[in-house]
Amino acid sequence: MSLPAGPGRFAMLAWPIALALVLLSAAAVAAHPFHTSLGEVEWNGKTRHLEVSLRVDAGDFERALRRMTRRALVLEQLKSLDELA
Known part of the structure; x- marks a missing residue:
């Protein structure tokens, strides 16, 4: 699958990366004592x-x-x- 050129390509790559970062940071917060x-x-x-x-x-x-x-x-x-x- 090839990604389209232009700003849409960045958005298609950014969302999965942003989602992964949010999920990883949520796991770290859950493990931290309050x-x-x-x-x-x-x-x-x-x-x-x-x-x-x-x-x-x-x-x-x-x-x-x-x-x-x-x-x-x-x-x-x-x-x-x-x-x-």
Whole structure:
């Protein structure tokens, strides 16, 4: 089968390639774990400080701490943050 010359030829080649890329990227997204966090940055004119807050899912935070400390831990069971040191 020969493809027609001109702009139609590009369109005929582009659609299958675009479809393959979409399908491959969808598979990669489905395999990626879902994490949520919310960051907020605010300028405090009174104190002239930049205030930053970050909200992270507790489960995600525990997993990250376990990886960093290489210890099994549960945030609800900690008596103080000194136990993480």
